Amino acid sequence: MAAQFGRRLAKGAATTAVAAAAVAALSASQAPGVTADDHGRQTASEAQPSPDATADDGAATGNSPYYTDLPPLNSPSPSPTTGATGTPVAQGAAEAGIPATVLDAYKKAETELRSSKPGCNLPWQLLAAIGKVESGQARGGRVSADGTTLSPILGPQLDGNGFALIKDTDGGKYDGNSSYDQAVGPMQFIPSTWAWAGRDGNGDGVKDPNNVYDAALAAGHYLCRNNLDLSVPADLNRAILSYNNSQDYLNLVLSWLEYYRKGTHEIPDGTGKVPSGRSDDHQKANPKPSPTPPSKTPTTPGSPSPSTPPSSTPGTPSTPSSPSPTPTDTVDHLADAGTAKLTAMAGDAFTKKISTKAVTKAGKAVGKVRVRFTVVGDTDTTFTGGESVATVVTNSSGVAVAPTLQAGETTGDFTVRATVVGRAVTGLDYPATVTERVADSLVRTSDTALTCTPGGEFADQAEVKASYKGAVADKVAVTATLIKSVLDPTENDKGPYFKDADGKTVRTLTGLKTDAKGLLTLPKLYADDNTGTFLLRITTAGGATLDVQLTVAAADSSASPSPSPSPSA
Template sequence: MAAHIGHRLRKGATSGVVMAAAVAALAASQAPEMIPPAADNTGGDHAIGAGDTTPPSGDDSATGDDPYYTDLPPLISPNKPGASTKLPIITGPAEAGIPASVYSAYKRAELSIRSTDPGCNLPWQLLAGIGKVESGQARGGRVDANGTASPPILGPALNGNGFANITDTDDGAFDGDKIHDRAVGPMQFIPSTWAIWGQDANSDGKKDPNNIYDAAQAAGLYLCANDRNLALKADLDQSILSYNRSREYLNTVLSWVAYYERGTHQIPDGTGVLPVDRSDNGDRGNRPRPGTQTPTVPTTPTPTPGTQKPKPSETRPGPVKPPTVPTKPPVTPPVTPPTAPPAVKVARLAIVANEKLTATTGSAFTGAPRVAALDASGKPVAGVSIRFEITGTTDTRFAGGGTTATVTTSSTGLAASPALRAGEKTGSFTVRATVVGRTLGAADFSATVTERRADTLTRVAGDPLSATTGTSFAQQLQVKATEKGALAPGVLVTAVIVTSKTDPKEATEGPSFKGADGKSVRTVTLRTGTNGLLTFEPGDLLAGDTAGTFFIQLTAPGGGTTFVDLTVTAPATPDPEPTPEPTPSGSGSPEATPSPSSSPSA
């Protein structure tokens, strides 16, 4: 809070009764749905529900129930015909102007929170009302170009002397006090509350309670906690009371909210009107708290000489009026302190295991990215939503086929991404982990996909492969791929027809492979099956038109290589058939040869 300036202009004007009347007068000139806030029937500033003699602890409020400005806004009489003039009119400095940076911070916080939590219905005028009461709009807008109060705004030490007693929680990091905490900044957060709700709304890399942009954003989130809908009167009251547990504080803030809803304008930074009255100055510190006054013992007046005796009519018995029973002050239920969303508590993401993630194409990664969500003291935060995202040129996917996945941290603050499975594309990429709804630094994991490997290729059968020109090889050819003695499925093996084992160059003639499109090629790339085997079926290998000895050179990533011999022969030439002797011409038939048994003629 800024130092006390000037003198108290309206002594006693902040009592509950007068304030309630003032707020009612202001509300009467507003929209008809404006409901005047309730007021307790005491003139002191004390915690609701804590009793009249018990000082507030401050543990359940944003400010530690520290002092605040009690100046009320100027009230403009409706001046309608027949309007009552009996309501008290409280005057004050012209307060319609709000410093430009402060106004900008309130509007930016409203837009940001309405986009992330539209159900809260946060009005910027509520932030302006609290900012006015807590710091006089950052001491009239005394902020630098980044919106940081200069000098810093600090409240008194919360040592229990008239307000909360809070021992140091931040080692003086925010408030410079290593004995007691102090409320800090334009919205007067105590360090323990800022450690949970602090924001970096101006993206300068710092969460500074003295920065109006950071403080306004944090205040808006705090007021919207516990799923409050500030369009409802009950939720609105609860949110303000959670900031400072005082009914008088509630009434003062609501009076400024109503005032700013009538209209306002921007003024240059540093030219705002500073408030005067504060809840801990004037005669407030000397006035006993309600309920602690020493009762006055009535004394019997001594009759003076010459006092006339009452007339008989005045002593005549009459009806006895019942004793007046003092009205009991309304009991306000205790304010439920807001529950901070888990994500708000996170100060950083820590990488649990930073080993490099690797996998071969088409296989699952053996590990998964893991992070720990930690608060400012290094303790784990449970229930935080962590978003894992695959970035870079890759076809690797999470289980289920997506490139993003959201995981909630466990009771130990840990979150691991779903299983990763590599595609067929090799190369490096990144898995990035971020806190959902926060702008904290990301945790990045490097990952690499490599080809499947085989250090050995072996011919399964030793039968030679042979064929004649113009045909195809009728034998089946199988090659087994292994990596460190284990079968290597899914390995890409390149097969090339060559003419020499010592100088393996693709042959220009001879055998070839039958391509998928029916054309013949002399180089193919095939993948081993789940059993690690590469199989060429009969007919897959064509002999060609050139006889000779050829080879299939097979190679695999990882160094595996082997050769398969191919023999192509020309077809055998058949023997020529014998040519018959020609038959002599002249006689139609050969001459008859006499039989040996025939006898000569006589």
């Protein structure tokens, strides 16, 4: 990276000292927490790449190559203006420009994350920084009106030849490669990550990694998972490293982040500058080295022969040493580590967590293994933080404990599947259930008698409050029925009644729910011509029951004025 920066700064004439000073200046002025060492290389103070830095194997991009161009030293602020003479803007101003559709996608993603994950504090400038490094802002904004790239943006195939080895996971659906995965789109997601991280950012009902609105929103959610707060430097660094697990990558993104924070402006789509340097340039320039040919130096009789490496014992062929197996390589299967029954009421957090153990064929625990937990089924239950996938590293006892599950509003059964990342072993399924919200207590909020005259309308409406174990029972299903008597709870065919939307008489109401405070106000009640005492029975899911007395009686004649005497004949 420092070499690339040196080429741009001095066009081949700068010395090592000049390049080091330039990077140091950039680090001091632009990237918080980033400094330069004695050789001009950038370092970050609060994060180091490590296997545990990511929440998923291979990071969002599979650690694919990225653009290495550094931002100019000149600040983009204040916003550039073109004079009457048409003077071109400075390099800093040109670099600060972001294509209109791409910029709109970043800002819309920030707005959505403010609502869905306000504690994350995602700045759109971070998405712009990653978009610059990953694809040069969708290759200078070469996108259609809806944000889809005009041509595919693909990283190299991840076949293990200089890159990670990730065999095909999508049947070539996104990258057109049925042998190996490739990073796809303006934010360079690999298909296996897009499968769970993908989002629909432009509201067309499709999650497309080639669409900048979809990709930007997915990147925002990816960076915000695990309850990270990106206003905290350590969390910010961890999020960036989870995108691409490289110290150089972290430093570069931080530099662009600070650069965009100082000011940027909108430019027309397709007019942006495409970076030139790439992190895999050295691999392109230096393919696999050829074996060193044998020395052709002639020997002279009496002179010592060139030194040669010691040979192996004659007749014994040399065998290349095999690489030591990683902990993941030794895993034979996953075993349950004492997970209790997983049940929660809708809207509540599950009180029990999933514990899974990675073991060898001999039953020995394996630590430092990534276990991925995935919520499967027709459910809106997620892990804390709103994600349906979480990856946890096993501890020294070989146990990985999944994050807390948060029940949604969809009731019924679903599954949480545990699998070993990077190892084709059978997954372990954990059944879980979300039950409906219930109440165990129901009371009226007023002791006012509910009375009415025949053929009239009750002046007051019945209001009740539900609770469960002493706490407010919100969103609990309620049924209200006008019954014949305490001993006969069948629906009454006379007396008070409700009206439906068409004004017709109904004596049973279903589909009612308490509000956020556990309160429910029933619709108005009306009376037919029958007088007497009647019962309204209110019941909730969970069995809470309350009977409310209704009285229909003729008006009290004693309260009326006496009629005037008739005039005499």
